[in-house]
Amino acid sequence: GESVGLHLPTLSVQEGDNSIINCAYSNSASDYFIWYKQESGKGPQFIIDIRSNMDKRQGQRVTVLLNKTVKHLSLQIAATQPGDSAVYFCAENWSRAGNMLTFGGGTRLMVKP
Amino acid sequence: SQTIHQWPATLVQPVGSPLSLECTVEGTSNPNLYWYRQAAGRGLQLLFYSVGIGQISSEVPQNLSASRPQDRQFILSSKKLLLSDSGFYLCAWEGRAGSPLHFGNGTRLTVT
Incomplete structure (x- = not known):
């Protein structure tokens, strides 16, 4: 069935570096996404959301990118x-x-000092 | 501003005992309300949602039930708990369809 999944279960980054957390979804009819x-x-805790009529949205220190093609x-x-150390969910x-x-x-996400 | 309260924060109950978890929302009216369960290290599973007083929809067959006696009150219940009911229960509200869900801080239930 349709599902949402994440590529990496654990991401470890150095403090000060940029982090990228990925998510794949399979329902092409989905039109709203939340992190x-x-x-x-x-x-x-809500971080940021994006609707399918956009491909990028920025917040404070966070950016969500949506690629509907893939x-x-x-x-x-x-x-x-x-x-920022926490578990991040896409929905x-x-x-x-x-x-x-x-x-x-x-x-x-684990942030190393 | 809107706030959501869940209680208790933690609960340890024996198998076969009843359950009542309460969730209330303040600062909004006519919210959509949700109960989710989260197993350890896992994602969230939708259990129930409600679009109004007395209106409950169940997403999965289970040993649990939900009720909405007031506009901003959502209750999760069980008559007899099973070991498999252990988990982290989260209540959430939504002001309007298509807006983000806002979660409470959850109740950690351990059935022994």
């Missing part, structure tokens, strides 16, 4: 900081009613 950050013991989504974090919207997000399995 969440989840710290240990907490609920997922059904690929990425989250770029500039100047990664120790506080796609295959809505029938409301916001029926399908979540990927998550990527753990």
